[in-house]
Amino acid sequence: MLSSVDFDTLVLTFKVAGIATLIMLLLGTPLAWWLARTHSSWKGMVNAVVALPLVLPPTVLGFYLLVLMGPSGVIGKFTSWLGLGTLPFTFSGLIIASVLYSLPFVVQPLQTAFAMIGAQPLEAAATLRASPLDSFFSVVVPLAKPGFLTAAILGFTHTIGEFGVVLMVGGNIPDKTRVVSVQIYNHVEALEYSEAHVLAGCLLLFSFSVLLILYSLQKSPALAQPPK
């Protein structure tokens, strides 16, 4: 069954995914809102940058981060200047890498959800003298609930499944950067197939259950479309 070391990697993985998802929702919401409403000529550029991790091989992203966050990289110099040291091989570095890697999975569903709401409900709220912030929280957020749910679940599960990026910037440190995908890979490489099977089984079961819940909820008409 699960050894305590393997159990620790599961706990760490959920911690990374949870924190990263929170940060992605906080960053992704304003970003998606802006992308859904703006007519700025920067829109295409920002969209492309956010979507890059979808198409780049994770090891490429990981290698860039390793170089950028390293002592001679731009980010590394900045964090050293702040007195934080460099980020590779740390829990914070892993969170930053995960956020960048999974951000499109959070931004894109939110952007679609915001775009579907359209301008009308907001104009109606404005005629009732609701402040922009008030109308965002009392009109947009409830209407975009399915989008938030999809964004959170995809961001979380995608972070759990990440491998290439962690492999590059993690350094395989127990309780800090050794996540479950790396542990499974190591078991396979060490020809410890039974341990790999148990851990992989846990991951498969979890990911499937979450996706099943997500798509079952989406089928119910109340969540599938924002009320008209």
Added chain:
Amino acid sequence: MFKKSSLFLTLVLLFASPAGLAATTLVAVAANFSKPMKEIAAEFEKATGHIATLSFGSSGKFVSQLENGAPFDLLLSADEVGPIKLERDGFAVAGSRYTYALGKLVLWSAIPGYVDDQGKVLITGGFKHLALADPKLAPYGAAGLEVLKGLNVQDALQPLLVQGENIAQTYQFISTGNAELGFVALSQVYENGKIATGSGWIIPAERHAPIKQSAVLMIHGAENPAAVALLTYLKSAPALAIIKKYGYGQ
């Protein structure tokens, strides 16, 4: 009549190449041996007319693939664990396994003058990260750990260890400066008989168990003349000279 003779000619051209019986062999090569093996394959082709097609990767992955029917004729592993297992489980030709090179370990830093030629830096410390290939997966990692144990610094340095999945990744950690120093294969930093950049301590062989990089002939390649010839060629003087040039022992 004309048709028949042209068919015959085609067959002759197909099967009778200049070297008599030129064949092609597919070889799985441990990533750390890629540079010397490319050179050896080129020489092998010149000498015999046979062609060796090389595939580079981690030994552990190759073993899993070979157990599941990967069509390689030869495995040049980074250790002897995989070849022993393949031989025992009947995937490789019994008795064909031998050590083609002894891996040399180096404590290396990308910073010139950082590592002294006695490795005293491991005792004086002052660094934040020491990179090492995962000792469970990579023989060079296991050897590095042995060196730390021998110097009695393993417990003190344990919190500073960062592990690469293989020595190529470990090299990356060090070359990008994210780890100040670490253990890699000498072949990764060796050029023209010396360490090409940065600074390093070439670890004396008696400080760790020998890293026996072993080759084995797969059942799949037992009947392939090119595979058999390559296994013989690896033991020839020109091949041994190339292996030595890249910082391996014999």
